Amino acid sequence: MTVYSVIGAGVAGLAVASELVARGATVQVFDPSGPPGAHGCSWWAGGMLAPWCEYENAEEPVLRLGQDAIRWWQTRTEVTHRGTLVVAGRRDLPDLRRFARRTEGFQEVGAQIATLEPDLPGYGQGLFFEGEAHLDPRRALMDLYNGLIDSGVTFHKTVAPASLDNAIDCRGLHARDVLTDLRGVKGEMLVIRCPDVSLTRPVRLLHPRMPLYIVPRGDGVYMLGATMIESEDSSRITARSMLELLSAAYALNPAFGEAEVLEIGVDLRPAFADNLPRIRRRAGRIYANGLYRHGYLLAPALACGVADLALNNTHSEMVDEDRT
């Protein structure tokens, strides 16, 4: 019997394992760090399933492949389907018009903002992406993990043996020893608690340098992200980034000034030069990597592509190299 060995238990590895199991394969998972946790960059993600918003500054596959993500996740974890609201400060309204030109799947909203999110005072123009959704990344990882355990998948808290057959390497930036064209893109985020403000869906505030967003996690907890810096120093958040993130929250609603800062997250997103994910087969081993800032959005498509290659030897568009 063929046993597939998934190496790495971040969102990529767990999604691949989950898809393989769903298709009837026997799977084991190796990760020396153990179950999902703060050691993996997908722990720190926003968890937005927002293909239309992301398309504003990404290539076409992100829009197309990302649209299947909501359905994939719905069968595995709780997905909140309330859309995304995009707003801009008064002086950044030209950016809102540009954002609208660059993507689709939205309706322009004015006075309705007060109905959609009463706690966004002072924002008179925005874009509402009704088809988008979000999930809680940590819960999603644990749901995948527990689902796999229930299906009989063994998790090894060890480094995978080099001699494994049918191995699928989903180690993220650690796979750089083999995938030399991977780079890390620094991201910084905060988790804050502010029961005074009630937002029910992800809200994006346009900013000239980064897509700033706030994602409700329930119980007055919000995830605030995320910087994008071409740096591979993941040691600490900078004061500048902290200022920019908190200023964004404060601009959305000054009541965020009273928020408690619960967590500070800093990590590196694994990315290839075009910021799109890749599947490669080298010497029989499959490598799935490069999810960049689209871990939850594109992991389902990546997982399906890996399963297609491993089980049926068919090549999805993400396969850019196949040397069996």
Added chain:
Amino acid sequence: MKTFYGTALPNPLMLGTAQYPSPAILEQAFRQSGAGVATVSLRREGAGGAGAAFWQMIQDLGVLILPNTAGCHTVKEAVTTAHMAREVFDTKWIKLELIGHTDSLQPDVFQLVEAAKILTEDGFEVFPYTTEDLIVAERLLAAGCEVLMPWGAPIGSGRGLNNPYALRAMRAEFPEVPLVVDAGVGLPSHAAHAMELGFDAVLLNTAVARAGDPIAMAQAMMGAVRAGKLAHDADPIEARDMAEASTPVIGKAFLT
């Protein structure tokens, strides 16, 4: 042809390297346009070689590298960043940017002159991002700068040349100094305008990086600076208020 500290540019387009959708698109914008100079920011990517993967990608473009001190607000920060740039990119060139005003990102020209002096004495070849002020320009030249980079409009505003009169005056005042319009260009027509005024190059970033198709916009900008330069060198006609027929009218039955 004027040189930039002894180096002749292959063409008059300098492109920034920030804000592109991906490094792959950045690379294609350079390759397809043929832009000869890449400016790189060191401040945000941090010290200690943390941005090494990205910087290596820029170096692999095979174009001239002009590191900058974008985001610096004090002489000390700018000098430190310049030293880091010299180590990382092994070049004496530095685009000296000292931000003085939060909303307009207007350069702080007083600190600019001070930093230019320090860096020039330290062997740097300084490209100062300045305003169109002629006296500041004189001070920068006295501090050892051999290139001047006045703004067209505030950084990232895409407004074009806010003050063509002052830029023309600057060109007339310093005919021998290489002049670059830096910042504010949003459209190819703005870039062509700068070249028609006799500027030696145009430096821009946002207009290309944040365009819907950065690769096409980079090519458009290259077409524009080339057209503007050709036009300037071709000695354009003077504008006049009334029509001047391009064909002779005598002998034509025009009084019917």
